Amino acid sequence: MHVSNGKIDHIALKLNGYKALFQNENPSIPDESSCRFGKWFAEVANTLLKGNSLVSSITKHHQRVHQGLIKAIELYKNGNASAAVEEIRIVEESSDVGFKELLNAVKESHKTSRA
DSSP: OOHHHHHHHHHHHHHHHHHHHHTTOOOOOOOTTTSHHHHHHHHHHTTTTTTOTTHHHHHHHHHHHHHHHHHHHHHHHTTOHHHHHHHHHHHHHHHHHHHHHHHHHHHHHHHHHHO
16 A cells, blocks of 8 residues: 555545535444554554654544544534534544655655665
């Protein structure tokens, strides 16, 4: 798996969550260690990115995406649409920042391995 594949997986995850939110369904949102990206990242964090200072932040953003989707769906189900929309905004921000950090971490590790 590459960074772009992980991003595609998370786009699909978010779309599934947003669709469920607006169609009042009960989706199965996996936790951050069970999704394909989470499994890949756990391996990469202990190999390619071992010791990289961004790993902790990337992990937090990844968790925030999963937990935020679940929270947004619950908020919407409970009639709090404005709070659900705010939670979606936070999910999107965490997704964006997390993948930017991941790309920077991978670039950094490639520079280090070439040196």
